[in-house]
Amino acid sequence: MSEKKQELLLHRACTYILAHYMEPDLDRNRIATALGCSTRSLSRAFEGGGIKLHGYIRVLRLHKGRELLRRKPNLTIEKIADRLYFSSARHFATRYKELFRLSPSDERKMIRRRQ
Template identity: 80%
Template sequence: MSEKKLDTLDRRACAYILEHYMEPDLDRHRIAAALGCSTRNLSRAFEGSGVKLHAYIRLLRLHKGRELLHKRPHLSIEQIADRLHFSSARHFATRYKKAFGLSPSDERKMIRRRK
């Protein structure tokens, strides 16, 4: 597959993921089937952007989790983790801290102090 086709596939995959990130069974097999390509070409398309497919999905979910912390203060961290299909609130918090430099609890405290 040419670089141009891989780039197009990468953009199509990103759009598909953005539309379906809330679904628990979102994985490379489902994405490839929806886009009519092989899982190998899908992986190659993402390798070109420097991000692995599963990491992209996780990072998108983490950003959506951050949005929920800001926009839906009534949701517990457990509820957010569950909505975004993390295996546990602890797993979500660990990944969140690694991505953003502070825990979801600390982020929520900062949000409350600003108000």
């Protein structure tokens, strides 16, 4: 597949994922089927973009988790993790801290101090 076609596929995949990232059954097979390509072509397009497919979905879900932490202070971290299809609150917190350099509970404490 040419570089131009890979870029186009990456753009189409990102657009599709943005529209569906909060759905539990979003995976490589579903995305490839929706875009009419092979799972291998889809993976190659993401490799060219510097992030793996599952990593892209996870980052979107983590940003949604950050939004939920800020907008819904009564929602527990466990419930946020569950809504975002993480296997556990611990897994969510670990990935959250990797991305934002702050744990979800520490972020929530900072938000409360500002209010």
